[in-house]
Amino acid sequence: MSHLRLISNRPTVVQPERSRARADHPCLEAFQLEFDYLLRALRRLGVSRDDVEDLAHEVFLVLHQTWEKYDPSRPFRAYLFGIAFRVARNHVRKRSKEVLLSVIEVDDVGAWPDQALEERQQRSLVLQALDRIPLLRRAVLVMHDIDEVPMAEIAHSLSMCRFTGYSRLHKARKEFAAAVAALREMDES
Amino acid sequence: MKRVSVKPSPTEIKSLFALERKILPAPDEVRNRGTERARAALPQNQRAYAAGRSNTTLWRRLGTAAAAAVVLFALCAAAFEVGYRLKNRAPMAPVAKVEAVPMVAEAPAAELPPSEPPAAEPTPALPRQTKAKAAAAKSVSESEAYARELPVLQPALDAVARNDFTAALTAIAAHQSRFPSGQLAEEREALRVKALAGLGRMPEAVRAGATFRQRFPHSALLNQIQEMLGTQR
Numbered sequence: 001m002s003h004l005r006l007i008s009n010r011p012t013v014v015q016p017e018r019s020r021a022r023a024d025h026p027c028l029e030a031f032q033l034e035f036d037y038l039l040r041a042l043r044r045l046g047v048s049r050d051d052v053e054d055l056a057h058e059v060f061l062v063l064h065q066t067w068e069k070y071d072p073s074r075p076f077r078a079y080l081f082g083i084a085f086r087v088a089r090n091h092v093r094k095r096s097k098e099v100l101l102s103v104i105e106v107d108d109v110g111a112w113p114d115q116a117l118e119e120r121q122q123r124s125l126v127l128q129a130l131d132r133i134p135l136l137r138r139a140v141l142v143m144h145d146i147d148e149v150p151m152a153e154i155a156h157s158l159s160m161c162r163f164t165g166y167s168r169l170h171k172a173r174k175e176f177a178a179a180v181a182a183l184r185e186m187d188e189s
Numbered sequence: 190m191k192r193v194s195v196k197p198s199p200t201e202i203k204s205l206f207a208l209e210r211k212i213l214p215a216p217d218e219v220r221n222r223g224t225e226r227a228r229a230a231l232p233q234n235q236r237a238y239a240a241g242r243s244n245t246t247l248w249r250r251l252g253t254a255a256a257a258a259v260v261l262f263a264l265c266a267a268a269f270e271v272g273y274r275l276k277n278r279a280p281m282a283p284v285a286k287v288e289a290v291p292m293v294a295e296a297p298a299a300e301l302p303p304s305e306p307p308a309a310e311p312t313p314a315l316p317r318q319t320k321a322k323a324a325a326a327k328s329v330s331e332s333e334a335y336a337r338e339l340p341v342l343q344p345a346l347d348a349v350a351r352n353d354f355t356a357a358l359t360a361i362a363a364h365q366s367r368f369p370s371g372q373l374a375e376e377r378e379a380l381r382v383k384a385l386a387g388l389g390r391m392p393e394a395v396r397a398g399a400t401f402r403q404r405f406p407h408s409a410l411l412n413q414i415q416e417m418l419g420t421q422r
Contacts, residue, residue: 035215122208126205
């Protein structure tokens with residue numbers, strides 16, 4: 001049961017039900033454990049709701065291929081996000097040549113009916129604001145400020161130096177604040 | 190009135206991030222779908238192997254069907270060609286002039302058997318024959334010509350291989366009498382040079398070589414013939 005090491009590396013992950021974790025490969029089990037997180041991470045990276053399942057599968061394929069390279073001493077979510085970031089970047093590049101994507105989707109508001117309306121609107125606002133930030137900076141912002149991953153891990157996962165990471169984070173925070181302000185202004189007008 | 194864009198405070202940003210940090214569970218159907226796809230992609234999964242096997246079987250069947258279709262088409266084309274030939278006994282390729290000076294005495298051009306038709310004229314009896322059909326018929330007739338000529342020339346090849354050059358010349362003469370300008374004329378004339386040189390009849394071999402060079406100036410066998418005549422001298 002070497003795959004259980006993954007759980008200890010993820011302080012924010014809720015222990016899953018045993019039935020859900022039933023899998024025949026540690027890679028698949030880890031994928032199942034972080035499936036919800038992966039879907040949301042892909043959405044934060046600008047993947048549309050229609051494509052998110054396909055891209056999650058692509059992430060799994062890469063994860064399976066590189067499973068032997070994964071260092072269990074490092075946080076699994078950061079590793080998974082690194083894969084998701086690369087898959088999403090390729091996807092967004094391809095899609096940007098075909099159609100102009102807009103993250104403002106009705107599904108973002110009504111995906112979970114049990115949520116309070118205001119909360120849903122706020123989450124939708126975050127996605128829309130993130131979509132206005134270039135992907136490289138957005139990935140740093142999401143990992144650092146939302147997923148609370150240390151910059152050392154971010155730099156390792158996204159293959160960059162720490163200084164670049166902090167620089168991107170600083171700029172992304174400004175862009176995020178400006179995007180939120182612009183979106184609110186649009187909403188009020 | 191000028192509208193002022195109010196930037197959110199750091200506290201607001203933090204609360205937005207805190208809200209976004211909460212990961213909501215995906216619908217069960219989405220989760221099950223994702224898990225099943227992932228499980229099916231695992232190589233050690235039995236279902237994946239079964240799917241792979243069934244795909245392989247399908248491709249094999251498709252390949253067999255395609256091969257059978259090709260064979261059937263070829264048979265139909267051959268049957269059509271045979272029927273067509275029987276119906277319109279048109280002559281084959283045009284026959285060129287017989288060499289003025291035959292290289293071998295036992296192969297006179299005047300003794301052409303009646304099976305070799307005279308020069309073929311354009312086929313006025315086939316006005317509706319399209320170019321494609323004509324090309325197809327030509328390729329088939331060429332392959333048929335090879336098939337008919339090869340058994341006649343094969344004894345010459347075998348004889349040269351065992352250095353029986355007299356027998357080779359006899360077979361060469363037989364081929365020349367039946368197919369003076371056949372598809373294998375080039376090979377026949379090269380064999381003639383080799384046989385004559387092998388028998389030590391060098392003047393005749395040189396003459397045959399010159400004739401060969403004149404008749405087949407771009408032949409791939411020219412170098413071999415020149416080398417052979419050079420070494421035999």
